[in-house]
Amino acid sequence: MSSxxxxxxxxxxxxxxxxxxxxxxxxxAALRRQVERLTLRPGQCLVIDLAGLRFCDSSGITALLAxxxxxxxxxxDIALAAxxxxxxxxxxxxxxxxxxxxxxxxxxx
Amino acid sequence: xxxxxxxxxxxxxEDEADTDALFIALLExxxxxxxxxxxxxxxxxxxxxxxxxxxxxxxxxxxxxREAVVGRRRFTDLLTVGGKLYHETxxxxxxxxxxxxxxxxxxxxxxxxxxxxxxxxxxxxxSGEGEPLLIRTTVFDASDRRTYEEELLHRKRxxxxxxxxxxxxxxxxxEARRQAEADRVRLADALAVLQQSLLPASLPAAPGLxxxxxxxxxxxxxxxxxxxxxxxxxxARWGFFLGDVCGKGPEAAALTSLVxxxxxxxxxxxxxxxxxxATLNAVLHERYAASGDVRYCTAIFGVVDTGSRPGHATVRLxxxxxxxxxxxxxxxxxxxxxxxGGLLVGxxxxxxxxxxxxxxxxxxxxxxxTDGLTxxxxxxxxxxxxxxxxxxxxxTAHAPCTPQEAIGxxxxxxxxxxxxxxxxxxxxxxxxxxxxxxxxxxxxxxR
Amino acid sequence: MENWVVMDICRRNNVTVTGRSDGPVxxxxxxxxxxxxxxxxxxxxxxxxxxxxLFDYVGSGGSELSAxxxxxxxxxxxxxxxxVDVCDELDLERAVFVGHSVSAMIGVLAAQAAPERIGALxxxxxxPCYIDDDGYLGGFTAHDIDELLAALEANYLGWSSTMAPVxxxxxxxxxxxxELTNSFCATDxxxxxxxxxxxxxxxxxxxxxxxxxPTLVLECVQDVIAPREVxxxxxxxxxxxxxxxxxxxxxxxxxxxxxxxxxxxxDFLESL
Numbered sequence: 001m002s003s004x005x006x007x008x009x010x011x012x013x014x015x016x017x018x019x020x021x022x023x024x025x026x027x028x029a030a031l032r033r034q035v036e037r038l039t040l041r042p043g044q045c046l047v048i049d050l051a052g053l054r055f056c057d058s059s060g061i062t063a064l065l066a067x068x069x070x071x072x073x074x075x076x077d078i079a080l081a082a083x084x085x086x087x088x089x090x091x092x093x094x095x096x097x098x099x100x101x102x103x104x105x106x107x108x109x
Numbered sequence: 110x111x112x113x114x115x116x117x118x119x120x121x122x123e124d125e126a127d128t129d130a131l132f133i134a135l136l137e138x139x140x141x142x143x144x145x146x147x148x149x150x151x152x153x154x155x156x157x158x159x160x161x162x163x164x165x166x167x168x169x170x171x172x173x174x175r176e177a178v179v180g181r182r183r184f185t186d187l188l189t190v191g192g193k194l195y196h197e198t199x200x201x202x203x204x205x206x207x208x209x210x211x212x213x214x215x216x217x218x219x220x221x222x223x224x225x226x227x228x229x230x231x232x233x234x235x236s237g238e239g240e241p242l243l244i245r246t247t248v249f250d251a252s253d254r255r256t257y258e259e260e261l262l263h264r265k266r267x268x269x270x271x272x273x274x275x276x277x278x279x280x281x282x283x284e285a286r287r288q289a290e291a292d293r294v295r296l297a298d299a300l301a302v303l304q305q306s307l308l309p310a311s312l313p314a315a316p317g318l319x320x321x322x323x324x325x326x327x328x329x330x331x332x333x334x335x336x337x338x339x340x341x342x343x344x345a346r347w348g349f350f351l352g353d354v355c356g357k358g359p360e361a362a363a364l365t366s367l368v369x370x371x372x373x374x375x376x377x378x379x380x381x382x383x384x385x386x387a388t389l390n391a392v393l394h395e396r397y398a399a400s401g402d403v404r405y406c407t408a409i410f411g412v413v414d415t416g417s418r419p420g421h422a423t424v425r426l427x428x429x430x431x432x433x434x435x436x437x438x439x440x441x442x443x444x445x446x447x448x449x450g451g452l453l454v455g456x457x458x459x460x461x462x463x464x465x466x467x468x469x470x471x472x473x474x475x476x477x478x479t480d481g482l483t484x485x486x487x488x489x490x491x492x493x494x495x496x497x498x499x500x501x502x503x504x505t506a507h508a509p510c511t512p513q514e515a516i517g518x519x520x521x522x523x524x525x526x527x528x529x530x531x532x533x534x535x536x537x538x539x540x541x542x543x544x545x546x547x548x549x550x551x552x553x554x555x556r
Numbered sequence: 557m558e559n560w561v562v563m564d565i566c567r568r569n570n571v572t573v574t575g576r577s578d579g580p581v582x583x584x585x586x587x588x589x590x591x592x593x594x595x596x597x598x599x600x601x602x603x604x605x606x607x608x609x610l611f612d613y614v615g616s617g618g619s620e621l622s623a624x625x626x627x628x629x630x631x632x633x634x635x636x637x638x639x640v641d642v643c644d645e646l647d648l649e650r651a652v653f654v655g656h657s658v659s660a661m662i663g664v665l666a667a668q669a670a671p672e673r674i675g676a677l678x679x680x681x682x683x684p685c686y687i688d689d690d691g692y693l694g695g696f697t698a699h700d701i702d703e704l705l706a707a708l709e710a711n712y713l714g715w716s717s718t719m720a721p722v723x724x725x726x727x728x729x730x731x732x733x734x735e736l737t738n739s740f741c742a743t744d745x746x747x748x749x750x751x752x753x754x755x756x757x758x759x760x761x762x763x764x765x766x767x768x769x770p771t772l773v774l775e776c777v778q779d780v781i782a783p784r785e786v787x788x789x790x791x792x793x794x795x796x797x798x799x800x801x802x803x804x805x806x807x808x809x810x811x812x813x814x815x816x817x818x819x820x821x822x823d824f825l826e827s828l
Contacts (some may be wrong), residue, residue, distance in 0.1 A: 025357065057484065057532065058334075062355045065403045065456055073401075086494065090480075094407055094430030095452030095460070156812070157778065157805035183805075185780055190696065191703020194756075197781045197807040198589030198657075205811035206593065215707065262709060 002026055002055065006034045014044030014076060016106055017067075020052030023060025031063040035070055042075030049106040051082035056090065068100065081106040150227070150248030156241050158183035167248055172220035184246065189216040189224060200229075204244070208233045214251065226251045300332055307332075307365045308535075312339045315347050317415035318422060318539050319474075321516040325481065325523050325534040333533030334361035334406075335479045336369055340376075345416025348376040348385075351477040351537045352408030352431060352454075360404075367396070368406055368454075382410045382427035386454060386462040390429065393455030405455035407431035409448070409477050413469075413539065422469040422541050427462040429454035432480055432497070434465075435504050437515060439472025439543060443504035445497070446475075472509045472543035481534030482519070485526045495526070512538035565645040569638055570618035572610040573646070575603035581648050582825065583609045585639065587657030588755040591617025594656060597814035601822060609651070611642050615747040626750055632658070632758050636665035643673035650675025652825060657681055657781070657807060658755040661763070668766050676828055677771040678821055679797075681807050682790050683782040685759040692761070693785045701756045708748050764793035771797040772824040774817065778805040798824065 004027035005020040015038050019031060040046060048067060050056075064080070071078040079101040083091065091097045144151055150167025154160050160182050168175055171187065185193045192215040204210050211230035219225055231246040304326070312320045326333055337351040350372050354364040368389060375388035386408060397404035411426030411434075426434060428448035437443045446467055452460040469475060478500075485495040507518050515538045523530055565571070572592065575582075582602055584595045592610040602608050612619040613635050614628075628634035639662060643651065653674045655663035660682030667674040686694045686701070771794050775787030784801070791799035800820045804813035 058353065058355050058480075061453075062403055062405075065405070065453075069398070069401065069403060090484075093432055093480075095450065096430075098450075099452065099457070183778075189703055190700035191705075191707045193780050194696075194700070194704040195707035197779075198587075201806050202590050202594060202808045202811055205808065206596070216703075 004030055005052075006031055008034065008038065011047065011106075014040065014046050016047045016049055016081075018049040018052065018106075022055040023053060023063060024055055024057050025059045028057075028059035028063040031060075032066045035063075035067040038070075040071055040074035040076040044074075044076040046071045046076055046078045047081050047103070047106055048078070049081045050084060050087060051106070053084050053087055056087045060087075061090070061094065061096070064096075064100070077101065079103055149250075150246075152184065152246040152248060154184050154244045154246065156233075156243065158185055158244075160184060161243065170219070170225055170248075170250065171217060184244075187217050189218055192216045200231075204231055204233060208235075217248070226254075228254065303362055304332055307336060307362060307369065309338060313341070315339065315341070315413075315415075315539075317345075317420075317541065318347070318413065319512045319542055320537070320539045321512040322538075323516045323520045323523075323534075323536040325520070325530065327481070327531055327533050328357075332358050332362040334365060335481070335533045335535035336365045337477070337535050337537045338369055338373070339537070339539070340373060342376060342380050342412065346380065346412055346414045348373070348380060348410070348412055349477075349537065349539065350385075350408055350410040351479065351535055352406050352429075353479040353481075353533075353535075354406040355404060364393075364404055364406065367392070368408065372408070372410060376410070376412070380412050381464075382412060382425055383462045383464045385410050386427050386429045386451075387459070390454045390457075390460045390462075394458055398456055399458075403456070405430075405453045407480075408454055409434060411477075415541075418468075420471050420541065423466070424469060424475060425464060425466045427451065427464045429460060429462050432478065432483060435476045435478070435500065436467060436469070437474045437476065437504050437508035437510055437540075439470055439509045441505075441508050443501055443508050445501065469539075469541045471541050474508075474510060474512050474515050474538050474540035476504070476515055476519075477535075477537045478519075479533070479535045481530065481532035482523065482536070484532065485523070485534075486529040486531070487526065491529045495529075509543070511543070512540045565641050568614060568620045568623045569611040569642055570620075571642055571646070573607065574599065574610070575606050575608040577607055579606040580825070580828075581609060581646075581651040582606045582821075583611075583639070583643070583648070583651050583653045585653065585655045585659040585663065586612065586616065587655070587659045588751050593617070594808065595810060598810045598818050598821070601815075601818035606825065609642070609646065609648070611638075613638050613751075615744070615751060621744060621747070624747055629747075630750055630754055632662055632665055632754060632760065633669075635659075635662045635754075636669055639663065639666035640670045640673065643670060648673050652676040652678065652828070654678040654680065654821060655682070656810065657683070658758075661758070661760045664760065664763050664767055667769060668763065674769065676769050676824075677767065678774065678824060679771060679790065680774045680810065680817070681776060681779055681782040681787075682773065683786045684761040684764055684790060684793075686756045686781070687759070689759070692789070693783065695781065695783050695786065696756065698757070701752070704756065705749060705752055708745065708752060761789075761793070764790060767794045768796055770824075770828060772820070773797050773799045774802060774809065774820055775799065776802050776804040776806060776809050776813075779807050781807040800824075 002022035002024050004022055006017060008015050008017045017035060023031060046067065048064065068078045081103040082105050083102055145165040147164060147166055150170060151164040152160060152167060153162040159180065160178050163175065163178055185196050188196055195215065200210065200213055209232040213229045215227055215229050217225045217227055228249045228251040229246060231244050233241045234243050234245060236242050308324055312322055320339060322337060324335065334354040334357055339347060339349045342348050352368065354361050354368060371389050371392050372385055375385040393404060407430040409426055409428045409431045411424055414423045417423050428451040430451050430453035433445040433447050435443055435445055446465050448463045448465050450461055450463045454460060483495055483497055483500055487493055487495050503522065507515060516536055519536055523534060584592065586592050586594045591612045595610060599608055615621065615624040649672060651674055653663040653666065660679035661684055663677050667677065683694065685692065686696045687698055688694050688696065773787055773791045775782060775784060787799060791797050802809045802813055802816050802820065804816065806812045809817045
C-alpha cells in the first residue's frame with residue numbers, strides 16, 4: 001500500500017515542502033493541493049525536498065510541473081532537493097533535469 | 110374400616126342437605142330468570158325467521174320493546190343490510206344444511222340507529238319425526254372482540270401493504286442494480302471502442318517491413334494514456350510514433366486524440382521527426398500550459414524509409430522525454446538508440462528534441478515501449494523497478510528475433526509482472542525481414 | 557387428447573353427473589356464497605327421470621382454485637364461460653339450465669353465448685340488478701354491498717377456527733354425508749370478494765330480452781335479496797316465461813322449501 005506525507009516549513013529563501021512516500025496516481029493530487037495553498041512572493045524559491053520520496057510516476061511528475069507553474073506564476077523560482085536516483089533517472093529521460101534546478105540536499109538549496 | 114356404634118350416614122346427609130339449601134338460596138334463580146337476564150341474547154324463531162321468543166338482555170341491547178318484536182319481526186330484520194345479505198347467502202343455507210352454526214360475525218341494528226357487532230350461534234330444533242320446527246339462537250356482544258379482530262385485519266392489511274411495498278422496493282433495487290450493471294457494461298464497451306479509436310487495432314501492412322504491437326490495459330474502466338501509430342507518408346516512407354500522455358481517463362483520451370492527429374498532420378507537412386515533435390509541443394503548450402493546465406506527453410516519433418536500399422530500412426527518430434528505443438540486431442545483440450536531451454512535450458513554449466538515426470539490416474528489429482515496462486515493480490515486495498538494464502539483458506537474450514517474436518516475448522514478460530505492472534504499457538516493434546519475402550531473381554551468369 | 561380436455565374441465569369445475577344416463581339433461585348451478593351442495597335436497601327428486609349435471613364455478617367449492625383469475629371472474633361473462641365450457645365438454649344439447657340467484661343471470665348469458673346448448677331456463681330467485689335504479693327497485697344501494705363485503709371480511713378470521721369444525725361435524729343430518737363439502741360456503745376471502753362484487757354490482761337487465769327459450773321464474777314470497785318486485789320484473793321482461801311464487805322465506809327455497817321447489821321444477825320440466 002502506497003502512502004504519502006507532505007510537510008512544509010519556511011526557510012530563509014522561501015518555503016520548503018518535504019515529500020515522504022509515493023508520488024503516484026493515488027497521492028500526487030495531495031502535493032498539488034498542498035503547493036497551491038502556499039503563498040509565494042516574487043524572488044522567493046520554493047524547494048521541494050524529495051529525500052524521502054520512494055516512488056514517482058507520471059502523476060508525480062505532473063504534480064512537480066504544477067508546482068513549477070505555481071512558483072513561476074508568483075514570480076518565484078523552484079528547486080528540487082535530494083532527488084533520489086530512480087527519480088533523477090526519470091527526470092533525465094524526460095528532460096526535466098534541465099528545467100528544474102536540482103540540489104543535492106534541501107540545506108544547500 | 111369398620112365404624113361400629115355410629116351411624117355415619119346420618120350426619121353426612123344432614124350436611125349435604127344444608128349445603129344444597131344454601132346453594133339454592135344463593136342462586137335465587139329460576140330458569141325463566143336465567144333466560145331473561147343471561148349475559149347473552151337469546152332468540153327463538155320459526156323456520157321462516159319470524160321471532161317467537163326473545164330475552165330481555167337482547168331487547169335491552171337493541172333498545173326494543175318485546176311487543177314490537179315478537180311475532181312482528183324476522184331475525185333478518187334485526188340485521189344491517191350487509192348482515193342480511195351475508196345471512197341469506199351464507200348463514201341460512203349453512204344452517205339449513207348443518208342444523209347448527211356457531212360464532213358467525215354479524216351486525217345488528219339498534220333502535221337508535223346504532224350498530225351492535227355480535228357473534229351468533231344457532232341450532233335447529235327438530236320434531237320427533239325429524240321435521241325442523243324452530244331455530245334457537247344465542248347472541249354474544251362482540252364489540253370488544255370485533256374491535257380486536259378489526260385491529261387484526263387492519264394490521265394484516267398493513268402488513269400485506271408493507272410486504273408489497275418491500276417487494277416493490279426490492280424489485281426496484283434489483284432493477285436499479287441490473288441497470289447499473291448494464292450501464293457499467295455499456296460504459297466498458299464504450300471505453301473499449303474509444304480506446305480502439307485511439308489505438309489502431311492492427312497496423313497497416315508496410316511493404317518491406319514487419320510490424321507488431323501490444324497494449325496492456327492496467328484497468329479496464331479507466332482509459333489508458335499510451336498511444337502508438339504507423340502510417341504512410343509517401344511511396345517508401347512510413348511515419349510511426351509511440352508515447353505516453355500524462356494522466357488517465359477521459360482527459361487523457363482527449364489528449365491522446367489531439368496528439369495522434371497533430372503528429373499525423375505534422376508529419377504529412379514536414380516528416381522531419383524533430384519538426385513534428387516541435388509542432389506537437391507548440392500545439393499542446395498553446396492549448397494547455399499557456400492557460401495554466403499542465404498537460405504533456407512523452408513521445409518518440411520516427412520515419413522509416415525502405416526505399417534507399419532494398420532489404421534495408423533507414424530510421425530517423427526523435428524523442429521528447431521518452432525512453433530510448435531499443436534495437437535487437439540480427440547479429441544477436443541489443444542496443445539502445447540514445448536520444449538524450451529531449452524534453453517532455455508540451456510544458457515549455459519551445460522544447461529541444463534530439464534526433465538519432467540508424468539503419469535496420471535484414472533481421473534487425475526496432476522496439477519502442479512506454480515506461481510501464483521499465484517502471485514495472487519487481488521483486489518479492491514489488492520494491493525494485495524492472496529498469497532499462499534488465500530490459501537490455503532481456504532483449505540481448507532474445508536477439509535476433511522478428512517483431513512478432515519480440516512482442517510475444519515481451520507480452521509474456523509483462524504478464525509475469527502480475528500486480529507489479531500497474532500502468533498501461535504500449536509496445537511497438539518494426540523490422541526488416543531476415544529473408545526477403547520475394548527472393549531476388551537469381552543472378553544471370555554469362556554463358 | 558379430447559378425453560384429456562374433458563377430464564380437465566370436469567376437474568376444474570368439479571363436475572358431477574348423476575341420474576338417468578339417457579334422460580333429458582338438467583344442469584344445476586349454484587349462486588354466490590355456496591357450491592353445488594346447495595342442490596342436495598333437490599337432486600333426489602330429479603334423478604329418476606333426468607340426467608343431472610352439477611358443478612362448482614371456478615373459485616367455489618371443490619373447483620381448481622389455481623384456475624381462478626380476477627380478470628376472468630370479475631365479470632359475469634367469465635362465469636358464463638364456465639357454463640359453456642362444461643356444456644361443451646359434456647357435449648350437452650338443449651339442456652335445462654337451473655340457476656340459483658346470480659346463476660340465473662349467468663344462465664341467460666350462457667344461453668346467449670351457446671344457444672344450441674341450452675334449451676330452457678329455470679331461474680331460482682333471480683335478480684338482474686341488485687342496486688336500486690331510476691324507477692327500478694333492486695333492493696339495495698351500493699353502500700349496502702360495501703357492508704356485505706365488510707361482513708365477509710369480518711367472518712374471514714372465523715373461517716379457519718369456527719366454521720371448519722361446524723362443517724366437519726354434522727351429527728344431526730347424517731344423510732348429508734361426510735364428503736359434504738368441507739368447503740361448503742368457505743371460499744377463499746379474496747375470491748369471495750370478487751364474486752360478491754361481480755354478483756351484486758352487475759346490471760344484466762338488458763340481457764333478459766335475449767331470452768326466447770321456455771323459462772321458469774321461481775320466487776319466494778319473502779326474500780330480502782330478490783324481492784317480489786324483481787321477480788315480476790324478470791317475468792315481464794321474458795315473454796316466454798312462467799312465474800311461480802313459492803310460499804317460502806329466504807333466498808334459498810331449495811333448502812327452505814325443497815319439496816315445493818322440486819315440484820315446481822318437475823312441473824316445468826314435464827311441460828317442455
